[in-house]
Amino acid sequence: MTDLVHRIKVFVFRYRGSQPDYLLLRAAHAESFWGPLQGPIGFGEKLDTAIRREVLDDIGISRPMGVVDLQMPGRWVLGDEEVIEWTYGFRTPPESLDVMQLSPRFSAHRWASFTDAYPSLELEPDRAALLRLHALLKAA
Numbered sequence: 001m002t003d004l005v006h007r008i009k010v011f012v013f014r015y016r017g018s019q020p021d022y023l024l025l026r027a028a029h030a031e032s033f034w035g036p037l038q039g040p041i042g043f044g045e046k047l048d049t050a051i052r053r054e055v056l057d058d059i060g061i062s063r064p065m066g067v068v069d070l071q072m073p074g075r076w077v078l079g080d081e082e083v084i085e086w087t088y089g090f091r092t093p094p095e096s097l098d099v100m101q102l103s104p105r106f107s108a109h110r111w112a113s114f115t116d117a118y119p120s121l122e123l124e125p126d127r128a129a130l131l132r133l134h135a136l137l138k139a140a
Contacts, residue, residue, distance in 0.1 A: 002082045006041040008050050009087045009126070011070075011133050012059065014094060014111070020137050022117040022130065023059070023092075026108040034110075034120040036129075041086070051088055059109075060101030065091040070132050074125050085125075089133045 012023040024034040037058050041050040048067065056062050068089035075084050102109055112120060114134045121127045 002077065002080055005081050005083045007038060007083060007085045008041055008047065008054060009035075009085055009129065010037040010051055010054055010090050011088070011130060012037060012055065012061075012090045012092055013133070013137070014092050016111075019113060020134065021111040021113055022133075024110050024112055024117055024120055025058075025102075025106045028105055028107040032107070033122040034117075035123065035126055037090075038085075047086055047088075051090060055090055058103045058105065061092050063093070065093050067091075068133060068136060070129055070136070072129060072132060087125075087129045089136075 013020045014023075015021070023036075025037065026032050026034055037054050039050070039054040039058075041047065045053075051067060052062070052064070055064070066089075068091070070087045070089060073084055073086050075082070077083075114130070118127055118130055118134075121130060
C-alpha cells in the first residue's frame with residue numbers, strides 16, 4: 001500500500017528596486033544544498049495556510065505581499081510513499097526583512113538575483129520552478 005504525502009515548496013522573494021531577489025536556504029544537515037522553503041501539508045490543511053505556516057516557522061515572516069501559484073505540481077513515488085509537491089512564490093514585505101528569524105533547521109541563507117540563484121539550485125524541479133516564477137514576475 002502506498003501512502004500519499006502532500007508537500008509545499010515556497011520560493012520567497014523580495015524586490016530590490018525593479019528586480020526580484022530570491023531567498024535561498026541551506027538545510028542544517030551535512031549534505032545539503034541551496035533551495036527554497038519546503039515542508040509537509042497537514043491532514044485537512046489548506047494550501048494557503050500551509051504556505052503561511054512554513055514561512056512563519058522557517059523565517060518568521062507572517063504575512064505576504066502576494067502569493068504566486070506556479071501551477072506546476074510535482075509527483076513521484078519514493079518507496080511506499082507517493083509525494084505530491086505544490087510550488088508557490090511568496091513576496092515578502094520589505095520592512096519584514098530586518099526581523100527575519102531563521103529556523104535552526106537551516107545552517108545558512110542568502111538573497112540572490114535570478115542569475116545567481118538559478119545555477120545555485122541543484123534539483124531540476126527547483127530550477128524549473130524558479131524560472132517560471134521569474135518569468136511570471138517579469139511579465140507582470
